[in-house]
Amino acid sequence: MAGLGTVGGADPALADIGVIGGSGLYEFLDDADEITVDTPYGRPSDPLVIGEVAGRRVAFVPRHGRRHQFPPHRIPYRANLWALRSIGVRQVLAPSAVGSLTPSYGPGTLAIPDQLVDRTTSRIQTYYDEGPPVHVQFSDPYCPVGRACAVSAAQASGWEPVPSGTLVIIEGPRFSTRSESRWYAAQGWTLIGMTGHPEAVLARELALCYTTIALVTDTDAGLEEGAGVTQAEVFRVFADNIKRLRDVLMTAIETLPADRDCPCPHALDGLDLPLQLP
Numbered sequence: 001m002a003g004l005g006t007v008g009g010a011d012p013a014l015a016d017i018g019v020i021g022g023s024g025l026y027e028f029l030d031d032a033d034e035i036t037v038d039t040p041y042g043r044p045s046d047p048l049v050i051g052e053v054a055g056r057r058v059a060f061v062p063r064h065g066r067r068h069q070f071p072p073h074r075i076p077y078r079a080n081l082w083a084l085r086s087i088g089v090r091q092v093l094a095p096s097a098v099g100s101l102t103p104s105y106g107p108g109t110l111a112i113p114d115q116l117v118d119r120t121t122s123r124i125q126t127y128y129d130e131g132p133p134v135h136v137q138f139s140d141p142y143c144p145v146g147r148a149c150a151v152s153a154a155q156a157s158g159w160e161p162v163p164s165g166t167l168v169i170i171e172g173p174r175f176s177t178r179s180e181s182r183w184y185a186a187q188g189w190t191l192i193g194m195t196g197h198p199e200a201v202l203a204r205e206l207a208l209c210y211t212t213i214a215l216v217t218d219t220d221a222g223l224e225e226g227a228g229v230t231q232a233e234v235f236r237v238f239a240d241n242i243k244r245l246r247d248v249l250m251t252a253i254e255t256l257p258a259d260r261d262c263p264c265p266h267a268l269d270g271l272d273l274p275l276q277l278p
Helices: 023-028 077-086 144-156 178-186 199-205 231-240 242-255
Strands: 017-021 030-035 048-053 056-062 091-100 115-119 166-170 191-193 209-219
Touching: 017 077, 017 242, 023 242, 048 242, 056 077, 056 242, 077 199, 091 144, 091 199, 091 231, 091 242, 144 209, 144 242, 191 209, 199 209, 209 231, 209 242, 231 242
Parallel strands: 017 056, 017 091, 091 209, 115 166, 166 191
Antiparallel strands: 030 048, 048 056, 091 191
């Protein structure tokens, strides 16, 4: 499939689960088709890939683009989430590579964080920047049902996850200095990444369920002496664990409930929205 045109012309029945992740995750979709979706915020990182997992219709968008052409601070986050909602997606799983801020979580650890801290500086993080103010509830940034499904899916695959934690999101694309890393760790934050925000808050502004599945690829610069984190190291550890991550995703997708019984669908209740959601 191709050329859906504008958001208003999208078929809301195309998919109900979305996955935002790296290019190595394409292979988990069966009988996949591509569609091009335009949004009021431009096009997403790449055409959406839609297929089936365990009888569920799933849409995949490569966060950085299939050629990894978008650095973290230039990913079209608003277009990615809007495009997913416009084709019917209401639950989003977001696997990502993260660093560890504690010696307890070495490379290869899987973590399902329950909190985030925003340390980005230049990213547009709302759909509601014009018209009457819209203040969404964000005390718990991730879907509790999605998190429970992700934890159970990892356990079922024999990969015991860290079931909570705080993910601090930095601007990137550079890695942290040792002093920055030590300061983050001193706050009690446990994971560090570059892409989990504004994804999470934009999902909340669209009343989507959003769950981060974090694969630790490195220990951050402040934890140990040596050369520090390198891109090559991150990519290598992610590639070494991609099959296990796909297995967790497939099981989580299969177990996500068809009917949402969580706070996420009600995130916009009672608010005066200045735009029409797809």
